[in-house]
């Protein structure tokens with residue numbers, strides 16, 4: 001099932017999520033649906049709040065279907081280590097058409113559970129590191145625009161409000 005992506009302005013995107021406690025068939029189905037929804041939206045990462053589900057769960061595939069082993073399920077993830085700095089344009093499926101440079105750690109280690117509840121640690125660099133941080137932020141109710149200047153953020157919000165008024169958001 002393909003979910004539609006919740007857009008900026010919906011409060012579900014800005015509230016912290018609840019931990020996942022049941023590692024059952026429903027979770028497996030939800031994870032499958034999240035990958036499908038992410039690919040449909042042409043994204044490389046998707047957090048549960050972006051489909052209106054306030055749970056501590058995200059999926060990532062920075063290779064966009066090229067490498068099946070790159071498909072990552074992050075259940076209850078935490079950032080355990082960060083290193084270095086890297087500035088790259090960043091976007092979000094929930095804030096379509098906008099991109100802004102964001103400075104983030106270049107190397108990031110997360111600790112998370114897989115779909116069966118097994119804990120694992122994984123270190124990512126560059127785009128994967130960015131995805132770890134971006135998706136974990138989502139699960140804490142935080143969007144990437146909280147990392148850009150207040151001036152740029154206000155400008156972006158003004159443009160979005162205009163689009164909302166025009167019914168184009």
Ligand SMILES: [Zn+2]
Pocket residue numbers: 091092093094134138
């Ligand atoms: Zn996002």
